Amino acid sequence: MMPELGKYADTVLSAYAASLLLLAGLIAVSLWRGRKLRAEMKRIEARVSRRG
Amino acid sequence: MSALLLRDLRLALRAGGGFGLGLAFFLIVTVMVPFSVGPQSSLLESIAPGVLWLGALLACLLSLDRLLALDWEDGSLDLLATAPLPLESVVTIKALAHWITTGLPLVLAAPVLGVLLNLPGPGYGWLVISLTLGTPALSVIGTFGAALTVGLKRGGLLLSLLVLPLYVPTLIFGAEVARRGAAGMETTTPLLMLAGITAAAVALLPFASAAVLRVNLR
Amino acid sequence: MTMSQRMNALWEYANPKKFLATTERVLPFFWASAALCLVAGLVWGFFFTPDDYRQGSTVKIIYLHVPSALMAINAWMMMLATSLVWLVRRHHVSALAARAAAPVGATMTVIALITGAIWGQPMWGTWWEWDPRLTSFLILFLFYLGYMALWEAIDNPDTAADLTSVLCMVGSVFALLSRYAVNFWNQGLHQGASLSLDKEEHVADVFYFPLLVCIAGFVLLFIALVFYRTGTEIRARRIRALMARERVQA
Numbered sequence: 105m106m107p108e109l110g111k112y113a114d115t116v117l118s119a120y121a122a123s124l125l126l127l128a129g130l131i132a133v134s135l136w137r138g139r140k141l142r143a144e145m146k147r148i149e150a151r152v153s154r155r156g
Numbered sequence: 157m158s159a160l161l162l163r164d165l166r167l168a169l170r171a172g173g174g175f176g177l178g179l180a181f182f183l184i185v186t187v188m189v190p191f192s193v194g195p196q197s198s199l200l201e202s203i204a205p206g207v208l209w210l211g212a213l214l215a216c217l218l219s220l221d222r223l224l225a226l227d228w229e230d231g232s233l234d235l236l237a238t239a240p241l242p243l244e245s246v247v248t249i250k251a252l253a254h255w256i257t258t259g260l261p262l263v264l265a266a267p268v269l270g271v272l273l274n275l276p277g278p279g280y281g282w283l284v285i286s287l288t289l290g291t292p293a294l295s296v297i298g299t300f301g302a303a304l305t306v307g308l309k310r311g312g313l314l315l316s317l318l319v320l321p322l323y324v325p326t327l328i329f330g331a332e333v334a335r336r337g338a339a340g341m342e343t344t345t346p347l348l349m350l351a352g353i354t355a356a357a358v359a360l361l362p363f364a365s366a367a368v369l370r371v372n373l374r
Numbered sequence: 375m376t377m378s379q380r381m382n383a384l385w386e387y388a389n390p391k392k393f394l395a396t397t398e399r400v401l402p403f404f405w406a407s408a409a410l411c412l413v414a415g416l417v418w419g420f421f422f423t424p425d426d427y428r429q430g431s432t433v434k435i436i437y438l439h440v441p442s443a444l445m446a447i448n449a450w451m452m453m454l455a456t457s458l459v460w461l462v463r464r465h466h467v468s469a470l471a472a473r474a475a476a477p478v479g480a481t482m483t484v485i486a487l488i489t490g491a492i493w494g495q496p497m498w499g500t501w502w503e504w505d506p507r508l509t510s511f512l513i514l515f516l517f518y519l520g521y522m523a524l525w526e527a528i529d530n531p532d533t534a535a536d537l538t539s540v541l542c543m544v545g546s547v548f549a550l551l552s553r554y555a556v557n558f559w560n561q562g563l564h565q566g567a568s569l570s571l572d573k574e575e576h577v578a579d580v581f582y583f584p585l586l587v588c589i590a591g592f593v594l595l596f597i598a599l600v601f602y603r604t605g606t607e608i609r610a611r612r613i614r615a616l617m618a619r620e621r622v623q624a
Contacts, residue, residue, distance in 0.1 A: 115432050115495065116431050116432060119435045119489045120434075123488065126481055126484060127595070135602075141609045144613055145609045148617065308528070317520045318524060321548065324555065325551040329555060332558070361544070
Protein backbone atom coordinates (compact mmCIF):
# COMPACT_ATOMS: atom_id res chain seq x y z
CA MET A 105 0.00 0.00 0.00
CA MET A 106 2.25 2.73 -1.30
CA PRO A 107 0.92 6.22 -0.71
CA GLU A 108 0.29 8.35 -3.77
CA LEU A 109 3.42 10.47 -4.00
CA GLY A 110 2.55 12.11 -7.32
CA LYS A 111 5.20 13.80 -9.37
CA TYR A 112 7.56 14.10 -6.40
CA ALA A 113 7.86 10.34 -5.84
CA ASP A 114 11.54 10.25 -6.81
CA THR A 115 12.34 13.20 -4.59
CA VAL A 116 10.69 11.79 -1.48
CA LEU A 117 11.93 8.25 -1.99
CA SER A 118 15.52 9.28 -2.64
CA ALA A 119 15.53 11.50 0.46
CA TYR A 120 14.28 8.59 2.58
CA ALA A 121 16.68 6.15 0.96
CA ALA A 122 19.72 8.41 1.42
CA SER A 123 18.90 9.23 5.05
CA LEU A 124 18.11 5.68 6.10
CA LEU A 125 21.22 4.44 4.34
CA LEU A 126 23.38 6.96 6.20
CA LEU A 127 21.78 6.09 9.54
CA ALA A 128 22.18 2.37 8.88
CA GLY A 129 25.82 2.92 7.90
CA LEU A 130 26.52 4.89 11.07
CA ILE A 131 24.89 2.23 13.26
CA ALA A 132 26.68 -0.58 11.42
CA VAL A 133 30.09 1.07 11.75
CA SER A 134 29.51 1.78 15.44
CA LEU A 135 28.41 -1.78 16.18
CA TRP A 136 31.21 -3.30 14.14
CA ARG A 137 33.92 -1.31 15.90
CA GLY A 138 32.27 -1.87 19.28
CA ARG A 139 32.19 -5.64 18.82
CA LYS A 140 35.78 -5.72 17.62
CA LEU A 141 37.14 -3.74 20.57
CA ARG A 142 35.03 -5.64 23.07
CA ALA A 143 36.52 -8.93 21.87
CA GLU A 144 40.00 -7.48 21.81
CA MET A 145 39.71 -6.17 25.36
CA LYS A 146 38.51 -9.55 26.61
CA ARG A 147 41.45 -11.25 24.93
CA ILE A 148 43.99 -8.85 26.37
CA GLU A 149 42.47 -8.88 29.86
CA ALA A 150 42.59 -12.67 29.84
CA ARG A 151 46.21 -12.59 28.78
CA VAL A 152 47.11 -10.04 31.46
CA SER A 153 45.34 -11.92 34.28
CA ARG A 154 46.93 -15.20 33.19
CA ARG A 155 50.29 -13.64 33.64
CA GLY A 156 49.17 -12.22 36.98
CA MET B 157 59.29 41.26 24.43
CA SER B 158 60.64 43.52 21.75
CA ALA B 159 63.78 41.36 21.66
CA LEU B 160 61.63 38.36 20.81
CA LEU B 161 59.78 40.32 18.15
CA LEU B 162 63.03 41.50 16.59
CA ARG B 163 64.43 37.98 16.67
CA ASP B 164 61.36 36.60 14.89
CA LEU B 165 61.45 39.33 12.29
CA ARG B 166 65.16 38.79 11.64
CA LEU B 167 64.66 35.05 11.30
CA ALA B 168 61.83 35.58 8.83
CA LEU B 169 63.76 38.08 6.74
CA ARG B 170 66.88 35.92 6.63
CA ALA B 171 67.40 33.83 3.51
CA GLY B 172 65.29 30.69 3.73
CA GLY B 173 63.06 32.26 6.34
CA GLY B 174 60.13 32.16 3.97
CA PHE B 175 59.55 35.89 3.78
CA GLY B 176 58.09 36.81 0.42
CA LEU B 177 56.73 33.35 -0.26
CA GLY B 178 53.25 34.42 0.78
CA LEU B 179 53.57 37.50 -1.37
CA ALA B 180 54.67 35.46 -4.38
CA PHE B 181 51.76 33.07 -3.80
CA PHE B 182 49.33 36.01 -3.68
CA LEU B 183 50.75 37.27 -6.97
CA ILE B 184 50.51 33.94 -8.74
CA VAL B 185 46.95 33.24 -7.56
CA THR B 186 45.84 36.64 -8.81
CA VAL B 187 47.53 36.07 -12.16
CA MET B 188 45.92 32.64 -12.52
CA VAL B 189 42.38 33.90 -11.94
CA PRO B 190 41.84 35.48 -15.38
CA PHE B 191 43.19 32.29 -16.97
CA SER B 192 40.52 30.27 -15.23
CA VAL B 193 37.49 32.57 -15.52
CA GLY B 194 38.27 34.36 -18.79
CA PRO B 195 39.54 37.86 -19.54
CA GLN B 196 36.22 39.77 -19.72
CA SER B 197 36.91 42.94 -17.80
CA SER B 198 33.32 43.28 -16.54
CA LEU B 199 33.49 39.83 -14.91
CA LEU B 200 36.92 40.47 -13.41
CA GLU B 201 35.74 43.81 -12.11
CA SER B 202 32.88 42.22 -10.20
CA ILE B 203 34.90 39.38 -8.67
CA ALA B 204 38.11 41.35 -8.00
CA PRO B 205 37.44 42.24 -4.32
CA GLY B 206 36.50 38.67 -3.43
CA VAL B 207 39.40 37.14 -5.33
CA LEU B 208 41.91 39.49 -3.73
CA TRP B 209 40.55 38.72 -0.27
CA LEU B 210 40.63 35.00 -0.89
CA GLY B 211 44.15 35.22 -2.30
CA ALA B 212 45.39 37.14 0.73
CA LEU B 213 43.68 34.66 3.05
CA LEU B 214 45.25 31.64 1.34
CA ALA B 215 48.67 33.29 1.31
CA CYS B 216 48.28 33.85 5.05
CA LEU B 217 47.21 30.25 5.56
CA LEU B 218 50.16 28.83 3.67
CA SER B 219 52.70 30.57 5.85
CA LEU B 220 51.13 29.36 9.11
CA ASP B 221 52.87 26.00 9.44
CA ARG B 222 56.22 27.77 9.76
CA LEU B 223 54.90 30.05 12.46
CA LEU B 224 55.78 27.81 15.41
CA ALA B 225 57.25 24.72 13.74
CA LEU B 226 60.82 26.06 13.47
CA ASP B 227 60.90 27.08 17.13
CA TRP B 228 59.41 23.70 18.04
CA GLU B 229 62.04 21.77 16.15
CA ASP B 230 65.09 23.53 17.57
CA GLY B 231 63.66 23.54 21.09
CA SER B 232 63.44 27.28 21.54
CA LEU B 233 59.71 26.95 22.26
CA ASP B 234 60.54 24.99 25.41
CA LEU B 235 62.92 27.76 26.40
CA LEU B 236 60.28 30.39 25.76
CA ALA B 237 57.78 28.43 27.85
CA THR B 238 60.10 28.50 30.85
CA ALA B 239 61.07 32.14 30.31
CA PRO B 240 59.58 34.78 32.64
CA LEU B 241 57.49 36.05 29.74
CA PRO B 242 53.97 34.55 29.94
CA LEU B 243 53.12 32.23 27.06
CA GLU B 244 50.16 34.44 26.19
CA SER B 245 52.58 37.25 25.30
CA VAL B 246 54.79 34.86 23.38
CA VAL B 247 51.95 33.75 21.10
CA THR B 248 50.79 37.35 20.69
CA ILE B 249 54.27 38.36 19.58
CA LYS B 250 54.46 35.36 17.26
CA ALA B 251 51.16 36.46 15.70
CA LEU B 252 52.39 40.04 15.44
CA ALA B 253 55.61 38.92 13.75
CA HIS B 254 53.57 36.80 11.36
CA TRP B 255 51.36 39.77 10.56
CA ILE B 256 54.31 42.08 9.93
CA THR B 257 56.07 39.59 7.68
CA THR B 258 52.98 38.22 5.88
CA GLY B 259 49.84 40.30 6.46
CA LEU B 260 51.33 43.73 6.02
CA PRO B 261 53.09 42.94 2.70
CA LEU B 262 49.81 41.45 1.45
CA VAL B 263 47.95 44.64 2.34
CA LEU B 264 50.51 46.71 0.46
CA ALA B 265 50.53 44.39 -2.56
CA ALA B 266 46.75 44.10 -2.86
CA PRO B 267 46.11 47.44 -4.64
CA VAL B 268 48.85 46.70 -7.18
CA LEU B 269 47.30 43.31 -7.92
CA GLY B 270 43.89 45.02 -8.03
CA VAL B 271 45.02 46.71 -11.25
CA LEU B 272 45.43 43.29 -12.86
CA LEU B 273 41.83 42.43 -12.03
CA ASN B 274 40.25 45.74 -13.11
CA LEU B 275 39.27 46.64 -9.56
CA PRO B 276 36.95 49.67 -9.81
CA GLY B 277 38.34 53.03 -8.62
CA PRO B 278 36.64 53.41 -5.22
CA GLY B 279 37.53 49.82 -4.39
CA TYR B 280 41.24 50.45 -3.78
CA GLY B 281 40.84 52.39 -0.57
CA TRP B 282 38.27 49.99 0.85
CA LEU B 283 40.36 46.98 -0.12
CA VAL B 284 43.36 48.34 1.76
CA ILE B 285 41.24 49.33 4.77
CA SER B 286 39.45 46.00 4.96
CA LEU B 287 42.68 44.02 4.62
CA THR B 288 44.44 46.19 7.20
CA LEU B 289 41.61 45.54 9.63
CA GLY B 290 41.12 41.88 8.76
CA THR B 291 44.59 40.38 8.35
CA PRO B 292 45.52 40.73 12.06
CA ALA B 293 42.57 38.46 12.84
CA LEU B 294 43.85 35.99 10.25
CA SER B 295 47.28 35.96 11.92
CA VAL B 296 45.87 35.52 15.43
CA ILE B 297 43.44 32.76 14.41
CA GLY B 298 46.24 31.13 12.44
CA THR B 299 48.49 31.19 15.50
CA PHE B 300 45.81 29.28 17.38
CA GLY B 301 45.72 26.69 14.59
CA ALA B 302 49.52 26.48 14.54
CA ALA B 303 49.61 26.00 18.31
CA LEU B 304 47.05 23.17 18.04
CA THR B 305 49.03 21.25 15.43
CA VAL B 306 52.58 22.16 16.44
CA GLY B 307 53.72 18.72 17.58
CA LEU B 308 52.28 16.78 14.63
CA LYS B 309 54.41 15.38 11.87
CA ARG B 310 52.13 16.12 8.94
CA GLY B 311 50.25 18.97 10.53
CA GLY B 312 50.07 21.18 7.47
CA LEU B 313 46.91 19.80 5.88
CA LEU B 314 45.21 19.38 9.24
CA LEU B 315 46.11 22.96 10.05
CA SER B 316 44.26 24.16 6.93
CA LEU B 317 41.25 22.01 7.78
CA LEU B 318 41.11 23.47 11.29
CA VAL B 319 41.81 27.08 10.43
CA LEU B 320 39.69 27.59 7.30
CA PRO B 321 36.29 27.25 9.03
CA LEU B 322 37.53 29.69 11.67
CA TYR B 323 38.38 32.16 8.89
CA VAL B 324 34.81 32.20 7.56
CA PRO B 325 33.42 35.20 9.49
CA THR B 326 36.52 37.31 8.84
CA LEU B 327 36.41 36.50 5.14
CA ILE B 328 32.70 37.22 4.86
CA PHE B 329 32.87 40.64 6.48
CA GLY B 330 36.23 41.59 4.98
CA ALA B 331 35.25 40.72 1.43
CA GLU B 332 31.87 42.34 1.98
CA VAL B 333 33.56 45.64 2.89
CA ALA B 334 35.76 45.48 -0.21
CA ARG B 335 32.88 44.47 -2.48
CA ARG B 336 30.49 47.11 -1.21
CA GLY B 337 33.24 49.69 -1.34
CA ALA B 338 34.07 48.79 -4.93
CA ALA B 339 30.39 49.08 -5.85
CA GLY B 340 30.15 52.45 -4.11
CA MET B 341 27.75 51.18 -1.43
CA GLU B 342 27.49 51.75 2.30
CA THR B 343 30.26 49.85 4.15
CA THR B 344 29.83 50.88 7.79
CA THR B 345 28.13 47.74 9.12
CA PRO B 346 30.51 45.08 7.74
CA LEU B 347 33.45 47.35 8.57
CA LEU B 348 32.39 47.55 12.20
CA MET B 349 31.77 43.80 12.33
CA LEU B 350 35.20 43.16 10.83
CA ALA B 351 36.85 45.47 13.34
CA GLY B 352 34.91 43.78 16.13
CA ILE B 353 36.03 40.31 15.07
CA THR B 354 39.66 41.44 14.87
CA ALA B 355 39.53 43.17 18.24
CA ALA B 356 37.89 40.19 19.93
CA ALA B 357 40.25 37.69 18.29
CA VAL B 358 43.34 39.70 19.24
CA ALA B 359 42.10 40.12 22.81
CA LEU B 360 40.88 36.58 23.54
CA LEU B 361 42.45 34.01 21.24
CA PRO B 362 46.01 34.30 22.63
CA PHE B 363 44.70 32.73 25.84
CA ALA B 364 43.39 29.74 23.91
CA SER B 365 46.61 29.54 21.88
CA ALA B 366 48.75 29.65 25.01
CA ALA B 367 46.57 26.99 26.66
CA VAL B 368 46.92 24.52 23.79
CA LEU B 369 50.62 25.31 23.46
CA ARG B 370 51.08 24.42 27.14
CA VAL B 371 49.30 21.12 26.52
CA ASN B 372 51.54 20.40 23.55
CA LEU B 373 54.69 21.28 25.48
CA ARG B 374 53.99 19.10 28.50
CA MET C 375 19.05 13.57 48.98
CA THR C 376 20.59 16.99 49.14
CA MET C 377 21.70 18.80 46.05
CA SER C 378 25.36 18.07 46.62
CA GLN C 379 24.66 14.38 47.25
CA ARG C 380 22.73 14.27 44.03
CA MET C 381 25.64 15.90 42.21
CA ASN C 382 27.99 13.32 43.69
CA ALA C 383 25.71 10.56 42.48
CA LEU C 384 25.90 12.08 39.00
CA TRP C 385 29.69 12.24 39.06
CA GLU C 386 29.82 8.56 39.92
CA TYR C 387 29.02 7.82 36.29
CA ALA C 388 32.29 9.47 35.40
CA ASN C 389 33.91 6.29 36.64
CA PRO C 390 34.48 4.29 33.44
CA LYS C 391 33.56 0.93 34.99
CA LYS C 392 30.39 2.31 36.48
CA PHE C 393 29.55 3.97 33.17
CA LEU C 394 30.01 0.72 31.25
CA ALA C 395 27.92 -1.26 33.72
CA THR C 396 25.10 1.28 33.72
CA THR C 397 24.96 1.86 29.97
CA GLU C 398 25.06 -1.91 29.42
CA ARG C 399 21.87 -2.08 31.48
CA VAL C 400 20.01 0.83 29.88
CA LEU C 401 21.22 0.50 26.30
CA PRO C 402 18.70 -2.18 25.22
CA PHE C 403 15.92 0.12 26.38
CA PHE C 404 17.31 3.04 24.36
CA TRP C 405 17.88 0.99 21.20
CA ALA C 406 14.38 -0.48 21.40
CA SER C 407 12.59 2.79 22.10
CA ALA C 408 14.61 4.57 19.40
CA ALA C 409 13.64 1.92 16.86
CA LEU C 410 10.03 2.03 18.02
CA CYS C 411 9.77 5.84 17.77
CA LEU C 412 11.59 6.00 14.44
CA VAL C 413 9.50 3.28 12.82
CA ALA C 414 6.25 4.64 14.25
CA GLY C 415 7.03 8.27 13.38
CA LEU C 416 8.34 7.59 9.89
CA VAL C 417 5.55 5.16 8.99
CA TRP C 418 2.96 7.58 10.34
CA GLY C 419 4.53 10.45 8.45
CA PHE C 420 5.19 8.57 5.25
CA PHE C 421 1.95 6.63 4.86
CA PHE C 422 -0.70 8.40 6.87
CA THR C 423 -0.25 12.13 6.44
CA PRO C 424 -1.77 14.19 3.61
CA ASP C 425 0.25 16.12 1.06
CA ASP C 426 0.88 19.78 1.62
CA TYR C 427 -1.12 21.96 -0.76
CA ARG C 428 2.01 23.83 -1.85
CA GLN C 429 4.82 21.30 -1.47
CA GLY C 430 2.88 18.21 -2.52
CA SER C 431 4.33 14.98 -1.20
CA THR C 432 7.78 16.51 -0.63
CA VAL C 433 6.49 17.63 2.76
CA LYS C 434 7.18 14.06 3.92
CA ILE C 435 10.90 14.87 3.87
CA ILE C 436 10.30 17.06 6.92
CA TYR C 437 10.25 13.92 9.11
CA LEU C 438 13.91 13.32 8.37
CA HIS C 439 15.13 16.83 7.71
CA VAL C 440 14.01 18.64 10.84
CA PRO C 441 15.01 15.96 13.40
CA SER C 442 18.43 15.46 11.82
CA ALA C 443 19.07 19.19 11.66
CA LEU C 444 18.04 19.50 15.30
CA MET C 445 20.37 16.68 16.36
CA ALA C 446 23.22 18.11 14.27
CA ILE C 447 23.18 21.21 16.47
CA ASN C 448 22.37 19.37 19.72
CA ALA C 449 25.26 16.98 19.18
CA TRP C 450 27.67 19.90 18.95
CA MET C 451 26.14 21.43 22.10
CA MET C 452 26.60 18.13 23.91
CA MET C 453 30.22 18.00 22.75
CA LEU C 454 30.73 21.52 24.05
CA ALA C 455 29.26 20.59 27.44
CA THR C 456 31.28 17.38 27.81
CA SER C 457 34.43 19.18 26.66
CA LEU C 458 33.93 21.73 29.42
CA VAL C 459 33.40 18.96 31.97
CA TRP C 460 36.64 17.35 30.80
CA LEU C 461 38.57 20.59 31.09
CA VAL C 462 37.21 21.37 34.54
CA ARG C 463 36.88 17.95 36.20
CA ARG C 464 39.21 15.77 34.08
CA HIS C 465 36.77 12.88 33.72
CA HIS C 466 37.90 10.64 30.89
CA VAL C 467 34.38 9.44 30.16
CA SER C 468 33.36 13.00 29.44
CA ALA C 469 36.12 13.57 26.88
CA LEU C 470 35.45 10.20 25.27
CA ALA C 471 31.73 10.96 25.06
CA ALA C 472 32.55 14.11 23.08
CA ARG C 473 34.70 12.07 20.75
CA ALA C 474 31.97 9.44 20.40
CA ALA C 475 29.31 12.04 19.57
CA ALA C 476 31.22 13.82 16.80
CA PRO C 477 30.71 11.27 13.97
CA VAL C 478 27.05 10.98 14.96
CA GLY C 479 26.64 14.75 14.76
CA ALA C 480 28.49 14.88 11.46
CA THR C 481 26.21 12.19 10.00
CA MET C 482 23.16 14.14 11.19
CA THR C 483 24.55 17.24 9.49
CA VAL C 484 25.01 15.32 6.24
CA ILE C 485 21.48 13.92 6.43
CA ALA C 486 20.09 17.42 7.00
CA LEU C 487 22.12 18.76 4.06
CA ILE C 488 21.20 15.93 1.69
CA THR C 489 17.50 15.93 2.50
CA GLY C 490 17.56 19.72 2.20
CA ALA C 491 19.21 19.53 -1.21
CA ILE C 492 16.81 16.84 -2.45
CA TRP C 493 13.86 18.86 -1.19
CA GLY C 494 15.25 22.05 -2.70
CA GLN C 495 15.63 20.56 -6.15
CA PRO C 496 11.93 20.57 -7.12
CA MET C 497 10.97 23.40 -4.73
CA TRP C 498 13.63 25.97 -5.58
CA GLY C 499 14.69 24.48 -8.90
CA THR C 500 18.25 23.96 -7.67
CA TRP C 501 20.11 21.39 -5.61
CA TRP C 502 22.02 23.98 -3.75
CA GLU C 503 21.06 27.46 -2.73
CA TRP C 504 23.43 29.60 -0.66
CA ASP C 505 20.65 30.14 1.78
CA PRO C 506 21.93 31.21 5.22
CA ARG C 507 20.64 28.07 6.91
CA LEU C 508 22.10 25.68 4.35
CA THR C 509 25.38 27.57 4.36
CA SER C 510 25.77 27.53 8.12
CA PHE C 511 25.11 23.80 8.16
CA LEU C 512 27.84 23.33 5.61
CA ILE C 513 30.17 25.31 7.86
CA LEU C 514 29.06 23.24 10.86
CA PHE C 515 29.98 20.13 8.88
CA LEU C 516 33.47 21.54 8.27
CA PHE C 517 33.84 22.10 12.02
CA TYR C 518 32.86 18.48 12.66
CA LEU C 519 35.45 17.35 10.11
CA GLY C 520 38.23 19.39 11.71
CA TYR C 521 37.28 18.23 15.21
CA MET C 522 37.34 14.55 14.22
CA ALA C 523 40.56 14.96 12.24
CA LEU C 524 42.28 16.48 15.28
CA TRP C 525 41.21 13.55 17.47
CA GLU C 526 42.56 11.12 14.91
CA ALA C 527 45.85 12.97 14.47
CA ILE C 528 47.05 12.92 18.08
CA ASP C 529 48.43 9.80 19.74
CA ASN C 530 48.29 10.68 23.42
CA PRO C 531 44.61 10.48 24.48
CA ASP C 532 44.90 13.14 27.20
CA THR C 533 46.60 15.61 24.88
CA ALA C 534 44.00 14.88 22.22
CA ALA C 535 41.18 15.41 24.71
CA ASP C 536 42.64 18.73 25.86
CA LEU C 537 43.27 20.07 22.36
CA THR C 538 39.92 18.98 20.93
CA SER C 539 38.12 20.46 23.94
CA VAL C 540 39.69 23.86 23.36
CA LEU C 541 38.99 23.56 19.63
CA CYS C 542 35.37 22.73 20.41
CA MET C 543 35.03 25.85 22.59
CA VAL C 544 36.73 28.17 20.12
CA GLY C 545 34.88 26.51 17.25
CA SER C 546 31.53 27.05 18.95
CA VAL C 547 32.14 30.77 19.14
CA PHE C 548 33.22 30.94 15.52
CA ALA C 549 30.37 28.71 14.34
CA LEU C 550 27.91 31.07 16.02
CA LEU C 551 29.71 34.04 14.51
CA SER C 552 29.58 32.39 11.09
CA ARG C 553 25.84 31.93 11.47
CA TYR C 554 25.36 35.68 11.87
CA ALA C 555 27.95 36.52 9.22
CA VAL C 556 26.25 34.23 6.71
CA ASN C 557 22.87 35.75 7.50
CA PHE C 558 24.27 39.18 6.82
CA TRP C 559 26.18 38.08 3.72
CA ASN C 560 23.25 36.53 1.94
CA GLN C 561 20.98 39.51 2.59
CA GLY C 562 23.79 41.55 1.11
CA LEU C 563 23.73 39.37 -2.00
CA HIS C 564 20.09 39.24 -2.92
CA GLN C 565 18.02 41.88 -1.26
CA GLY C 566 14.43 40.89 -0.63
CA ALA C 567 14.77 37.28 -1.67
CA SER C 568 11.80 35.51 -0.14
CA LEU C 569 13.04 31.94 0.17
CA SER C 570 12.40 30.68 3.63
CA LEU C 571 13.26 27.31 5.04
CA ASP C 572 11.33 28.09 8.17
CA LYS C 573 8.80 25.33 7.89
CA GLU C 574 7.93 25.33 11.55
CA GLU C 575 6.04 28.56 11.02
CA HIS C 576 3.42 26.98 8.86
CA VAL C 577 3.49 23.43 9.94
CA ALA C 578 -0.02 22.11 10.61
CA ASP C 579 -0.99 19.69 13.34
CA VAL C 580 -1.30 16.74 10.92
CA PHE C 581 2.41 17.09 10.19
CA TYR C 582 3.38 18.23 13.67
CA PHE C 583 2.54 15.14 15.73
CA PRO C 584 4.34 12.55 13.59
CA LEU C 585 7.22 15.02 13.44
CA LEU C 586 7.37 15.06 17.24
CA VAL C 587 7.53 11.26 17.31
CA CYS C 588 10.36 11.34 14.75
CA ILE C 589 12.26 13.92 16.78
CA ALA C 590 11.91 11.71 19.86
CA GLY C 591 13.20 8.80 17.78
CA PHE C 592 16.25 10.74 16.64
CA VAL C 593 16.99 11.91 20.20
CA LEU C 594 16.76 8.35 21.52
CA LEU C 595 18.88 7.01 18.68
CA PHE C 596 21.47 9.70 19.39
CA ILE C 597 21.59 8.78 23.07
CA ALA C 598 21.88 5.07 22.28
CA LEU C 599 24.63 5.67 19.75
CA VAL C 600 26.59 7.98 22.03
CA PHE C 601 26.34 5.61 25.01
CA TYR C 602 27.39 2.68 22.85
CA ARG C 603 30.23 4.52 21.12
CA THR C 604 31.47 5.99 24.41
CA GLY C 605 31.68 2.45 25.73
CA THR C 606 33.73 1.52 22.69
CA GLU C 607 36.08 4.46 23.28
CA ILE C 608 36.48 3.50 26.95
CA ARG C 609 37.44 -0.01 25.88
CA ALA C 610 39.87 1.34 23.29
CA ARG C 611 41.50 3.42 26.00
CA ARG C 612 41.69 0.46 28.36
CA ILE C 613 43.25 -1.71 25.64
CA ARG C 614 45.83 0.99 25.10
CA ALA C 615 46.65 1.18 28.79
CA LEU C 616 46.92 -2.61 29.14
CA MET C 617 49.20 -2.88 26.13
CA ALA C 618 51.41 -0.10 27.50
CA ARG C 619 51.68 -1.91 30.83
CA GLU C 620 52.57 -5.13 29.07
CA ARG C 621 55.30 -3.39 27.15
CA VAL C 622 56.73 -1.96 30.36
CA GLN C 623 56.69 -5.36 32.09
CA ALA C 624 58.22 -7.15 29.12
